[in-house]
Amino acid sequence: MATPRARPRRATIFDVAAEANVSRGTVSRMLNGEPYVSDSAREAIEKAIAKVGYVRNMAARNLATQRSKAIALIVHEPHSVFLEDPNIGAILLGTNERLSEADYQLVCLIIGSDRDSTRIAEYLRGGFVDGAVIVSAREHDPIADAITHIGLPAVFVGHPESAPDMPYVGIDNRGAARDITRELLATGRKRVGMIAAALDRDSGSERLAGFRDAMGDDFDERLVVDFPLYSRTSGVEGMKTLLERADDIDGVFAASDAVAAGAMDVLRESGRSVPGDVGIVGFDDSDWALRCQPQLSTVRQPADLLGREAASMVLELVNGVTPETPGRILPTEIKLRGSA
Amino acid sequence: MATPRARPRRATIFDVAAEANVSRGTVSRMLNGEPYVSDSAREAIEKAIAKVGYVRNMAARNLATQRSKAIALIVHEPHSVFLEDPNIGAILLGTNERLSEADYQLVCLIIGSDRDSTRIAEYLRGGFVDGAVIVSAREHDPIADAITHIGLPAVFVGHPESAPDMPYVGIDNRGAARDITRELLATGRKRVGMIAAALDRDSGSERLAGFRDAMGDDFDERLVVDFPLYSRTSGVEGMKTLLERADDIDGVFAASDAVAAGAMDVLRESGRSVPGDVGIVGFDDSDWALRCQPQLSTVRQPADLLGREAASMVLELVNGVTPETPGRILPTEIKLRGSA
DNA sequence: TTGTACGCGTTATCAA
């Protein structure tokens, strides 16, 4: 019963012009809110548009103007993380909000495979978007390389070392990690370890660096474990390993709240109390932090603002404004709760 | 220091043709993998492409072919839900996977405001995408209306009553809700209530209907509360209300796992044991289910497959194949764990 | 097997 209801030919500017008895040029000017179009013409055109049911053909417009009024947001994450990471969603929404205000369309592209990578690279070159925001790029991310190569205006959320010259917006992961670790130390802990994660990304490696800063001479690399993902599972495995290595551990900095949550569960099962026997702190101030018992002391990062700021920057770039500073750092805030 | 590095003029088919000493037509044919292009020509063209750094201009291609090889996935959710709902992410990834296989680009559009709504409607009409998948549409969703009006090939995930004729893919919410409620009753519960949610969406209202089916004559509307969102908070508030209304309640069907998690926390605080004093079941089989103690008995819905299937259907539509059945229902599975 | 010429729907540049 195949009845592929043929879509009717769409009305064009030409049809509108004919209907309104004016030229295409006049219609185009009116559509773009340009000056020099008489009231009588405007009125006739409006009527004609309604009558023939005209809508702009963006493909044609893009071709003529060489821009699309759309911005890509590129997420490069394995499945599980995309679903779990609370920051990505918030960044997405922040970016969307800001672009929406400027009447730009956010187009979210997901890289889930190598095939996606190459297809998206072609998409970006294809003129579908005027710029891009890249979330959670790894070091030496092929898509990042592609973008710099294409010369597409782009802003990174985060600051991969492999793309030092690209505009970015981020937080001071290292400083924040240092500060929260110091808070932990201030509660009198003597044997403090870290469950690190995502060392292939700047956020992960910087948090470890900050931990190291805070520990100073007391840094003991045997009390550091690392995992690829910021996940609860990483916390579970990490905490188990740490307990094996140091039975007397009394403090843990987890690279994210999800990691901390996993670690806390293991501690509880091992019969240890938090914060009595072991103090623990996290990072992100996500839902996880409030769901823990006791609630988690952590670092709040303004994920939605990161998105907004990235959007603002990419809009500037698209409009030919080279930002004065290559990157912008947004402030974080320490949230002290009951876990340490 | 404004240095808007002017983007160099991009190479076109014309440049390639000149470089390779062939005509534009030949280049075009070769690019599209059509027959009738000699090996010598092919070779020369490949060299030329590499030399001038040619990439297709998609806007031009779209204009000429009247298609974009892109499919939109439209998410219409308030912020909090978008971040919390585990199904949306899975649907997104499933859709992306399937489209990727067919070499289509997924373009994810987020509706966060009325302004977004109208802008996206224009985007859809603009020829940027060949079809759309709509996730979590409400009843009488303006964007759904717009799509049917435009005549864009589209598939709903879920089956809003206000768009009965549109192709859709979903699960049997009503039947599954009935079955899980029966499991709960089978443990000997006498006073069973429901914390419903999202009654403005088909999933929400159907789950309530299924609960009603299972309860039969024992249905007591005073033991039903409802909230706008599938959120943990809904579970917290809902459980409090139910306890006020019926101190002796001994069974609860929560409209989602997140709702169930909130309810369980309230039960615990009130000194009741699960499943001893109160049995509780959820819906989704999301992370929440495993994070509860005891783990939650729930309904597993194949969110990723919903995405894949929706993608397959929209691809069929785009290629002029009218599906035999207007909708496809994917099977759910009951997961019995410790909570009831 | 290859080249030519026209059409896709807009915008932009003139001259009127």
Added chain:
DNA sequence: TTGATAACGCGTACAA
């Protein structure tokens, strides 16, 4: 203030 017309870059019959 308006209208004609040349781009924009590519696909595609049709002719060679």
